[in-house]
Amino acid sequence: MNAPTAKILVNDERPSVRARALLAEMTLAEKIGQMSQVEATYGYPPEYLGDRLRAGEVGSVINNVDINVVNELQRIAVEEGRLGIPLLVGRDVIHGFRTIMPIPLGQAATWNPEVVREGARVAALEASRCGVNWTFAPMIDISRDPRWGRVAESFGESVLLTNLLGTAMIEGFQGEDLGEPGSIAATAKHFAGYGAVESGRDYATTNIPDTKLRNVYFRPFEAAVDAGVSTVMTSFSDLNGVPATGNSYILEDVLRGEWGFDGFVISDWDSIRQLRIHGLTENDEESAYEAANAGVDMEMAGDAYSNHLQSLVEEGRIGLETIDRAVLSILTLKFSLGLFENPYTNPDAFPGYGSERALAAARAAALQSVVLLKNDHSVLPLRSSELESLAVIGPLADARYEQLGTWIFDGDEELSVTPLRAMQDMVGGEVELRYVRAMQNSRSCVNPEFDAAAGVAAECDAVLLFLGEESILSGEAHSRADIGLPGDQVELVRRVRAAGKPVIAIILAGRPLTLSDVVDEVDAILYAWHPGTMGGPAIADLLFGVESPSGKLPATFPRLVGQIPIYYSQKNGGKPPSKDNVVHIDDIDAFAPQTSLGMSAFHLDTCFTPLFPFGHGLSYTDFEYSNVRVSSEAIRVGDTVTVSADLSNRGDREAEEVVQLYTRDLVGSITRPVKELKGFRRIRLAPGETRTVRFDLHTDDLRFYGRDGKHRVEPGRFHAWIAGSCDAEMRTEFRIVE
Numbered sequence: 001m002n003a004p005t006a007k008i009l010v011n012d013e014r015p016s017v018r019a020r021a022l023l024a025e026m027t028l029a030e031k032i033g034q035m036s037q038v039e040a041t042y043g044y045p046p047e048y049l050g051d052r053l054r055a056g057e058v059g060s061v062i063n064n065v066d067i068n069v070v071n072e073l074q075r076i077a078v079e080e081g082r083l084g085i086p087l088l089v090g091r092d093v094i095h096g097f098r099t100i101m102p103i104p105l106g107q108a109a110t111w112n113p114e115v116v117r118e119g120a121r122v123a124a125l126e127a128s129r130c131g132v133n134w135t136f137a138p139m140i141d142i143s144r145d146p147r148w149g150r151v152a153e154s155f156g157e158s159v160l161l162t163n164l165l166g167t168a169m170i171e172g173f174q175g176e177d178l179g180e181p182g183s184i185a186a187t188a189k190h191f192a193g194y195g196a197v198e199s200g201r202d203y204a205t206t207n208i209p210d211t212k213l214r215n216v217y218f219r220p221f222e223a224a225v226d227a228g229v230s231t232v233m234t235s236f237s238d239l240n241g242v243p244a245t246g247n248s249y250i251l252e253d254v255l256r257g258e259w260g261f262d263g264f265v266i267s268d269w270d271s272i273r274q275l276r277i278h279g280l281t282e283n284d285e286e287s288a289y290e291a292a293n294a295g296v297d298m299e300m301a302g303d304a305y306s307n308h309l310q311s312l313v314e315e316g317r318i319g320l321e322t323i324d325r326a327v328l329s330i331l332t333l334k335f336s337l338g339l340f341e342n343p344y345t346n347p348d349a350f351p352g353y354g355s356e357r358a359l360a361a362a363r364a365a366a367l368q369s370v371v372l373l374k375n376d377h378s379v380l381p382l383r384s385s386e387l388e389s390l391a392v393i394g395p396l397a398d399a400r401y402e403q404l405g406t407w408i409f410d411g412d413e414e415l416s417v418t419p420l421r422a423m424q425d426m427v428g429g430e431v432e433l434r435y436v437r438a439m440q441n442s443r444s445c446v447n448p449e450f451d452a453a454a455g456v457a458a459e460c461d462a463v464l465l466f467l468g469e470e471s472i473l474s475g476e477a478h479s480r481a482d483i484g485l486p487g488d489q490v491e492l493v494r495r496v497r498a499a500g501k502p503v504i505a506i507i508l509a510g511r512p513l514t515l516s517d518v519v520d521e522v523d524a525i526l527y528a529w530h531p532g533t534m535g536g537p538a539i540a541d542l543l544f545g546v547e548s549p550s551g552k553l554p555a556t557f558p559r560l561v562g563q564i565p566i567y568y569s570q571k572n573g574g575k576p577p578s579k580d581n582v583v584h585i586d587d588i589d590a591f592a593p594q595t596s597l598g599m600s601a602f603h604l605d606t607c608f609t610p611l612f613p614f615g616h617g618l619s620y621t622d623f624e625y626s627n628v629r630v631s632s633e634a635i636r637v638g639d640t641v642t643v644s645a646d647l648s649n650r651g652d653r654e655a656e657e658v659v660q661l662y663t664r665d666l667v668g669s670i671t672r673p674v675k676e677l678k679g680f681r682r683i684r685l686a687p688g689e690t691r692t693v694r695f696d697l698h699t700d701d702l703r704f705y706g707r708d709g710k711h712r713v714e715p716g717r718f719h720a721w722i723a724g725s726c727d728a729e730m731r732t733e734f735r736i737v738e
């Protein structure tokens with residue numbers, strides 16, 4: 001196929017200038033067509049889609065990755081449409097395409113923007129083979145509720161981590177230049193507040209005070225705009241009474257007005273028509289009116305815009321300038337992507353699926369994402385020379401599809417290397433690996449193989465128990481109220497434990513699980529999330545000590561669901577709990593009279609601390625922090641203070657540590673979190689090596705939206721910690737003066 005000649009010629013090469021020239025030629029109907037994204041899931045374009053393309057009624061298609069179909073759709077649009085406008089071809093490329101990286105929450109556990117950038121890059125290259133030029137990622141909703149199924153798609157609970165990893169993912173997808181082959185447009189989603197859905201029920205409502213919106217939920221989106229993200233997607237959820245898709249405060253006032261976003265906003269799937277179901281509007285026409293006036297430029301997979309925008313403009317309820325602005329930014333993106341010059345895709349111009357580079361990226365990401373939660377008596381790493389046999393038990397040891405996680409429409413399970421396969425390749429010649437699946441899947445409650453599992457455990461030197469959740473238990477619309485190990489897994493742990501051998505749990509899951517039932521029943525826990533295509537080799541490398549674990553938790557692990565929300569950057573409150581002022585239910589006398597037990601913020605029936613704190617993650621070596629200090633005890637607004645510490649590797653192996661900087665602003669015009677992550681860095685140290693780790697902290701890094709609604713630093717006292725988790729002890733202090 002030859003690339004067609006652009007039908008509108010201008011001398012200026014700038015995308016926005018070319019877009020403006022094209023816009024001037026368009027009818028209102030053609031403009032509204034650009035604002036519609038149509039589902040194209042099924043095979044060759046059925047006639048209705050072909051006709052709509054010819055009539056200029058479609059700006060984008062979603063969910064077709066058959067390159068022949070995609071090229072044909074582009075051909076109809078550019079060769080048979082009056083103005084020859086190519087299509088944006090959208091697809092959810094969330095954590096890989098054919099080659100799958102760890103779920104985003106796992107990628108967050110790497111605390112490594114480089115790893116995230118490279119993962120997105122190889123995903124963009126693979127997706128480009130199918131003509132995909134637009135992805136709906138990254139999801140940068142701050143997520144503090146592990147019941148929410150979409151926590152898997154997030155970078156967890158921290159603002160800074162989400163800002164930096166979201167930015168890295170955008171850079172990976174979009175490349176240096178959107179016009180380069182292999183670059184695809186990214187989408188920051190879901191604006192805004194989706195991660196705060198009540199009780200973690202997907203699609204539920206959210207109520208977030210403005211200071212919290214601005215200090216927490218908005219921040220990653222502002223960072224994404226600064227990083228040049230092409231598009232923003234609205235959230236399905238209701239935000240303080242106005243669903244995000246009809247919310248002009250967030251879309252017009254904040255996103256465009258305050259942050260200067262000049263890309264375009266797409267609704268979520270049919271979320272414009274859902275404004276009626278929310279109870280914001282009476283019918284689809286009013287929904288189109290609310291969404292367009294709120295600043296939604298393109299409708300995903302609905303027909304409110306195509307059916308009603310024209311009459312709304314003709315009646316004067318929607319201004320032509322609203323339509324023109326939307327279409328201008330949609331066309332500008334198409335020009336920026338180079339689609340007018342190259343609407344067609346030659347798959348052979350891109351690396352094949354599962355290339356060496358893609359598999360290496362997936363393996364590196366998986367390796368750094370796994371978190372060693374506990375390791376009693378240094379039971380890990382395993383020494384193959386000291387073992388004769390290993391029991392490999394559990395439904396997720398050899399489950400090619402399940403290790404990929406949620407949102408993997410295009411993932412190729414044939415590429416997956418499972419832990420069992422990888423261990424067979426690595427140590428199968430030396431160690432007898434005895435595998436018992438034990439459960440049909442992670443939810444099974446009828447498990448005739450438990451006796452066999454316990455028997456094999458008793459006969460082997462140690463047990464590797466592969467537990468967790470199948471893919472389908474997390475992701476969109478897959479929230480859980482009980483986030484313990486599903487099915488009869490706790491019973492399996494007990495049965496295997498009773499065999500008396502060292503038990504190492506490797507947990508594959510889409511969320512932080514509550515592990516209180518099993519944490520004391522096993523000697524070690526490697527938390528592997530859903531690790532993707534190369535999860536197996538990465539886990540094998542860690543189990544056998546080829547590399548030391550270096551992942552750190554991007555989200556707090558509660559002991560019980562009842563503790564949620566529990567996150568590291570909570571407020572102190574007026575009655576903070578401490579080990580001296582909490583009471584346990586078992587300590588209360590029978591018939592005790594009414595008292596305000598402990599007088600602090602805790603639950604009677606569990607500890608006030610989480611099971612594992614944010615930032616936690618052990619290593620096979622011992623890292624020691626010392627000498628936490630500041631370059632200056634007082635700095636002026638606008639200056640920088642350097643916070644540093646010495647990090648020593650006191651063990652006998654080379655390993656990597658994610659060094660974390662936290663601060664606390666002691667007094668504010670609004671109360672401030674007890675700790676906020678302000679920096680992090682991966683450091684690799686040889687045994688015996690010590691290095692000074694420095695973080696330069698500008699006073700701008702300490703800004704927040706205070707009582708007056710202004711974003712600024714408030715002078716006063718600050719504490720700072722450098723440590724290997726938020727449970728930091730070594731503290732220093734500085735002041736900011738006017």
Ligand code: NOJ
Pocket residue numbers: 092136189268269476
């Ligand atoms: C609905 C999801 O909420 C969104 O994240 C996704 O991009 C779209 N569907 C398209 O699949």
